Amino acid sequence: MNPEANPPALVSLVRELLAEHLAGLEGPVRGDTPLELPSLTLISFAEALEQELDLIVAARDLVPENFATLDAIVAYAARRKAGA
Numbered sequence: 747m748n749p750e751a752n753p754p755a756l757v758s759l760v761r762e763l764l765a766e767h768l769a770g771l772e773g774p775v776r777g778d779t780p781l782e783l784p785s786l787t788l789i790s791f792a793e794a795l796e797q798e799l800d801l802i803v804a805a806r807d808l809v810p811e812n813f814a815t816l817d818a819i820v821a822y823a824a825r826r827k828a829g830a
Contacts (some may be wrong), residue, residue, distance in 0.1 A: 801826040805823040
């Protein structure tokens, strides 16, 4: 998914949350950069995403297809916000 296809504010918010949850993250994350979120970090990140975007991340959604890259996270969040 191309980050330009999503609202810039959503891309920015997800980048900010990633920076807060990934220690040692250097520079901005590119949309297709693989992320390796440890289990506890993923859960903490998902909780922050829920709070910031007022959505629910179901346990079944905590899979690489939704959280492997910035683009995947933004696309997932956009779908959830749209009610999908």
